[in-house]
Amino acid sequence: MLSIFSFLSQMYPPKPRFTEKEIPPLHGKVYIITGASSGIGLELAKILYSKHAKIYIAARSESKAFSAISSIKTLFSDSTGGSKTAQGYELQLGTNCIGTFLFTKLLTPLLLTTAKTSSSSSVRVIWVSSSAAEGLSPKGGVDMQNLDYKSEKAGMTKYGVSKAGNYLHAMEFGKKFGGEGVLSVPLNPGNLDSELYRSQGGIVRWVLRRLVLYPPVFGAYTLLFAGLSGDVGKMGRGVGSVFPFRADGMGLMIAVVPWGRFMKICGDLVAASKAKTEGGTGIARSFWEWNEERVKPYP
Numbered sequence: 001m002l003s004i005f006s007f008l009s010q011m012y013p014p015k016p017r018f019t020e021k022e023i024p025p026l027h028g029k030v031y032i033i034t035g036a037s038s039g040i041g042l043e044l045a046k047i048l049y050s051k052h053a054k055i056y057i058a059a060r061s062e063s064k065a066f067s068a069i070s071s072i073k074t075l076f077s078d079s080t081g082g083s084k085t086a087q088g089y090e091l092q093l094g095t096n097c098i099g100t101f102l103f104t105k106l107l108t109p110l111l112l113t114t115a116k117t118s119s120s121s122s123v124r125v126i127w128v129s130s131s132a133a134e135g136l137s138p139k140g141g142v143d144m145q146n147l148d149y150k151s152e153k154a155g156m157t158k159y160g161v162s163k164a165g166n167y168l169h170a171m172e173f174g175k176k177f178g179g180e181g182v183l184s185v186p187l188n189p190g191n192l193d194s195e196l197y198r199s200q201g202g203i204v205r206w207v208l209r210r211l212v213l214y215p216p217v218f219g220a221y222t223l224l225f226a227g228l229s230g231d232v233g234k235m236g237r238g239v240g241s242v243f244p245f246r247a248d249g250m251g252l253m254i255a256v257v258p259w260g261r262f263m264k265i266c267g268d269l270v271a272a273s274k275a276k277t278e279g280g281t282g283i284a285r286s287f288w289e290w291n292e293e294r295v296k297p298y299p
């Protein structure tokens, strides 16, 4: 029979001594939690996910499971537990850079053929980067030694890296194919109230909306300018059709910014865009080649 001491001790236990504070990072660990769409299992899933573990939630109701997953991801948007592509790359790097790279690579033969029979500067590739490329990425845009994130970084830094990657892809693509009549245009669309902020909490979204976000159609205007404006075509002339070099030949590198203007890009991205023989760091070329390796299995 349960003693009165045991009964009371379990009814009114002492403070927990083994909590999330005692748990180390759980990168690479996998946990399956049954009944985790609510209650104790959900709380456990939150703790383990906050420590970057990969979590599988087994539950009776599909809709409750999805709602639990989305609430956990919202709470711990910095976790790397679920933020990987099917191929195992960091999700933003995979989506924003590797996927885009492959898609563009597959379309390039068609772009080149089309450019031969189209009016000057009308065939363009628009690379949707972000102010995060300059504001949130490490020096040089991407750290070639840490693209697998063995040294863990904040989610915003990873976003910045992926957006710097877009800019570097634009530069490298321009160098490779500008001379064949395809214009390569990097841009920052502006801060738009889109689904991009899906992983942010409601309060953060509310504050962002009040302070910096504009209706998404404004972002469409930035893209419209980059894709169709004759001014962009004029900027590309004089140096093949490599858009980001100014027509004055001074090597000043620019991007299209909200809502359809030109602006100089920051110094370390300029250096990253140039080869070592041009006085740069050669990061854009290295990043291009890294992407080439990643997409090799997809002819």
Ligand SMILES: NC(=O)c1ccc[n+]([C@@H]2O[C@H](COP(=O)([O-])OP(=O)(O)OC[C@H]3O[C@@H](n4cnc5c(N)ncnc54)[C@H](OP(=O)(O)O)[C@@H]3O)[C@@H](O)[C@H]2O)c1
Pocket (backbone or CB within 6 Å): 095, 096, 128, 129, 130, 131, 163, 188, 189, 190, 191, 192, 193, 194, 195, 196, 197
């Ligand atoms: N919004 C901004 O403030 C802002 C600022 C600077 C730069 N940008 C850049 O602008 C681009 C478009 O952003 P947005 O604001 O329009 O974003 P969004 O509302 O989040 O997404 C637009 C599209 O991306 C797709 N997508 C999202 N995650 C994906 C994934 N993992 N795999 C495949 N497709 C995925 C979405 O498909 P689903 O509907 O299926 O998810 C949707 O079709 C992005 O490259 C972003 O980095 C946006």
